[in-house]
Amino acid sequence: LRPDCPEQERAYADALAVLLMDGPVKAQEAWETICSTWKRDPYAPLFYAMLLRDGFDGQGNPGEGQKEAVRVVEAVLKERPGSQAALFMRALLEEVAPSISPETVEIARRAVAANPFSASAHHLLGHCLFRTGDYEGASAAFKESENLCLAWEKAENVPPALDDAYFRSILYRAVSEFCAGHYKKAEAIASRAASVPLDKKHPLAPGTLLQLWEARTLPARLMLARPGLPRQALVLKAFPGPLPKGFPDLSNGMTAVASQYMGACYAARQGRTDAVASAFDKMSGILRLLMDGADAARKQMSVSYWARCLQTGSLYSSEIRSLMFPDSANVWMSEAIRSQRFSSLLLPPVVPYPAEWVLARAYLKSGKFRECADMCEQALKRFPNHAGVLETLDKARSSGK
Incomplete structure (x- = not known):
């Protein structure tokens, strides 16, 4: 005016x-x-x-x-x-296209070349490379974005709580390394993001919210996603401690969801079907409580992270069902496969693997090698070159000969 x-x-x-x-x-x-x-x-x-x-x-x-x-x-x-x-x-x-073309990747590279000091351009390139299955190239691009963000923090005297771009890139880099099969490296990167101290002066800042909802639990979630579960004591050690007072407590939902999933995974390995069923019931209760948290999520500036938490819990619930009833795993995983989304530019996928991989491993365990191979082929359309899926596919093909 x-x-x-x-x-x-x-x-x-x-x-x-x-x-x-x-x-x-x-x-x-x-x-x-x-x-x-x-x-x-x-x-x-x-x-x-x-x-x-x-x-x-x-x-x-x-x-x-x-x-x-x-x-x-x-x-x-x-x-x-x-x-x-x-x-x-x-x-x-082309961010959420079913597949990212080589031409789109080249355009993203040109965007970086036009402004090599743009953290967001490097992050966009990393996202495009991730979607094409070039996980090592994606990791390198996200690392460039991280470095530029850290340099900006130092030059402008900005705390990490106000630098959500840094957390977006480092979290995406950890997931990229996981998809490349570099599990220890992925967990080390995730642990570095999780170890950044929470800033009491900025409890609702963009970077803080990413710490609360995503970074604090990512090391444990990556461990639980491995093809072979590590010792439970290691996973427990990777879980975050109690949330300090003064921070939005709805974010405890992600910790609760991951905790119940962990309990189900280890109970299934030990043959304790009653404990698996108990974990499923508890997960269902947690999700019901979370679904009532829409107003709290809005007040805590966390609607998108709250929605991601619900997506994660829903997928974990399907996996727990398949652990309870392995002979009908295809029934429980079919909805999870249909509903899984491609990763967005801003954050990696809610779990670092295609839902088809869970069903493929169930088929492999029951000796259904052709079905396993078919499901792996479907999984690779969503996560090209995913190391875990490729390993499962190789086992199915060699076992089915």
Whole structure:
């Protein structure tokens, strides 16, 4: 409303207000107007494309909005082929595509080359490489992002609690190393993220929330995801201690979910079916309590992490069911397989493996080698080159000869 504010800046502010008050559909019109009014504005088309995108259907086909968003960004790149913002947006449009093409990876590399000091560009490249199964390349890209974040913290005297980008990259790097089969390295990286002290001055800061919901339990969750369980004493040692007072306690849900899953895994190994059933009942109770926590999650700025916790608990519940009834593992895992999502740009997948791998190992254990191999092939479509899946596939093929 300031009279000295340029008209174009007022238009940007108005478009943002429309987005916040009326939603993305109405905001599309506002940004389209900016694009047509200031035809040489290099950034308005990128906002417009972001609002146009509508993802992919169940068969992996892009929606009409998705196609139009690509056309809009490619038109910008035709005019400005070196624009880091446009390159970044073009790669970002494929973030949750069923598969990431080599062309998209190359665009992400160009975004990094256009601004090698952009932590977010390195993180985007890491995400694209992860999705293609280049886990070591992904880990290297996430490491670059981490280093840039740490340098920024030091230069600006910013505490880790305010640097969520650092935690996003280091957590994703740990999962990348796990998928590459480097289990000890993955756990060491996760432990480093988990060891960052919680900042009492910033209990609801972006970095703090990632510590609470994701980093504190990741070392234990990675251990429990290994093909062969380590000694239970090691996993217990990796679990976080009690949450200090003053921090949002809903995040204890992730610890509770992982704890019940751990109990079920070791009880199944020991043949204690009653203890497995008990863990399932407790997990169901935890999830019911968590589902009632929507209001608390909003107040604690944690809705997305709360939703991820529910997804994790749901998948763990399916796995526990398959431990209870191994002969019908396909029944219990089928819903988990259907509902598992591709990892997003901001965080790694809720578990560091495709749900199909759980069923494949159940088939392998029961001597159903062809079914195991088929399920591994399906798993590799979601997590290409996943070391654990490849190992299981090799065992199925060699045993089935």
